Amino acid sequence: MPSPRETLRALLDAALAAALPERVVAAHLPTADELPAGRVIVIGAGKASAAMAKAVEDHWPGDPARLGGLVITRYGHGVACRHIEIVEAAHPVPDAAGCAAAHRMLADTVHGLTADDLVLCLISGGGSALLAVPAEGLSLTDKQVVGRALLASGATIAEINCVRKHLSAIKGGRLALACQPARVLTLLISDVPGDDPAIIASGPTVGDPGSCADALAVLAKYAIAVPDAVRAHLESGRGETPKPDHPAFAHCETRLIATPQMALEAAARCAAELGLTAHILSDAIEGESRDVALVHAALACQVAGRGQPFSSPCVILSGGETTVTVRGTGSGGRNVEFLVALAKALNGHPAIHALAADTDGIDGAAEIAGALIDPSTPTRAAALGRRLADVLADNDGHGLFQALGDSVITGPTLTNVNDFRAILIDTSTDKPVS
DSSP, rough: OEEEEHHHHHHHHHHHHTTTTHHHGGSSOOOOOOOOSSSSSEEEETTTTHHHHHHHHHHHOOGGEEEEEEEEEEEHHHHHHSSSSSEEEOSSOHHHHHHHHHIIIIIIIITTTOTTTTEEEETTHHHHSOOOOOOOOOOHHHHHHHHHHHHHTTTHHHHHHHHHHTSSSSSHHHHHHHHSSSEEEEEEOOOOOTTTTGGGGGGGTOOOOHHHHHHHHHHHHHHHOEEEEEEEEHHHHOOOOOOOOOOGGEEEEEEEEOOHHHHHHHHHHHHHHTTOOOEEEEEOSSBBHHHHHHHHHHHHHHHHHHHSOSHHHSSEHHHHHHOOOOOOOOOOOOOHHHHOOOOEEEEEOEEEHHHHHHHOOOOBBOOOOOOOOTTTHHHHHHHHTOOOHHHHHHHHHHHHHHHHTOEOOOOSSOOOOEEEEEEEOOOGGOOOOO
């Protein structure tokens, strides 16, 4: 039998494999009979977008030499393509490279299209920062200042992207408007709770039901100070987005090709192959990471101690996107914050192990996917002079798990279906931790 750590890592690997572009793109491409009479332009943005572009080239039903376009991905996530240009840029705070590439996408790549043309738009998580075209009157610096503040505030991804959309010239449906009158087919890999296309990468090709007033309400809720130009832009209403009933969206189709639920179901199948029953709590859990951890800890202890609501041995799976309000000197990271709080609440419970990781391979600002905990985590941390309560207060989960050697490092996974959490409960191995 594999060890608890090997089991948990196998579940993560199964979840990642289920969402790889090479596996999910081909089924959603046009057939040979559906190819347009005109041009085929491939555009996109996100951490998985370059891998998606490569899958398009590999599986295109017509002559791949007809393909052209521009896709923007995160530094280190590029994949070589033959006909589609790949540009790497910064995430989660945009930089000049992403801004310049997104400007070109609007001004050149999708300019002058006709009704006979097809735009294939490849979108995945991370696209909001990579499609960084400031609205008229705003600067890249304005967007960077607001972006950093939002990321540290504890705001949800829906709230963050609401603000982003109303400061942009390309997000919130505006990219689709620039593609008129061409048909637009958007393939989405979802990294947001609820899989709402208007939230994934800030919905560049779908109508936006939000408003400038909503964006201002988010800034007020988290007491975020913004540059004067940003506030004036929102208060004037100049940042209003095209709504879902805009006629341009009549020529747009959106398809979800990989989702957090699909990844969790793949992990559950892997668990069954290993002789474990898996229980999926939800693919859309939100809230402060440390608070979500307390609920998971209570459930795991109920299973271990009372066999309710599930029998041991089993695995509890969940996804979604929690948040971290960074107040300490650590780098945050919602998955490691979850694990520190979980380990603290479990207090060395001998029957419970867990893994949490971001499926793109990057947890917060760290080039680390997440970490593992086991019954010995509190005592090993204490041996290093690290109290879990202090680590939590300092938002330094990554520092702790690197010191313990318990980080999960995948490198760029070339997909992104949000957080993955797995808690293994096996009372048959229940014994005191020495």
